[in-house]
Amino acid sequence: MAAPREEAVLIRLASPEDAPALLDIYTPYVRETAITFEYDVPSPEEFRARIRGTLERYPYLAAESGGALLGYAYAGAFHSRAAYGWSAEASIYLRRDKRKLGLGRRLYGALEDLCRAQGIRNLNACAACPEKEDAYLTWNSVEFHAHMGFRLIGQFRQCGYKFGTWYNMAWMEKHLGDHPAEPGPVIPFPALSPEQIITICNKY
Helix, strand or coil, X not given: CCCCCCCCCEEEECCXXXXXXXXXXXXXXXXXXXXXXXXXXXXXXXXXXXXHHHXXXXXXXXXXXXXXXXXXXXXXXXXXXXXXXXXEEEEEXXXXXXXXXXXHHHHHHHHHHHHHHHCCCEEEEEEEECCCCCCCCCCHHHHXXXXXXXXXXXXXXXXXXXXXXXXEEEEEEEECCCCCCCCCCCCCHHHCCHHHHHHHHHCC
């Protein structure tokens, strides 16, 4: 008998209703790793509010297969000052049994295209990294972003303390477009058409 076919993976827009499933993906990163510097797992209500708040201006994507969520990626404000408006910060979390399967590349590809459609010029990433790899943190996040075309700008050293260890934070950037003398305004994410969002997500 032939082996069952693996379910296709759909990249789609996340919604606040996805909060419990996405929180299940995020929780092990809080409790068992230094990939996030957060100590306490947020409540479903808080996580739902985070998704809702992000979608007011930026993309928030989920990867789904067979009705199960496998990972998510989103953009957020790089800084609150107005002059930073053309820059955004990207984040990604995958179900831990779904890493190194190309899912992160697909989520980030769609995220980058959506940010380009908004007129965002720079996508930045803040990746925790160790002085020496341990059970809680490796260089995988930095290596993933480098593979996606981000360049390392520098590190804040020993700036985060978790699990009895001081960790570094690497700052990385990727230019999504040119930098004209007079850039047009950034389009809030809700102003993109549903058709445009679906078309971009379906590319991946």
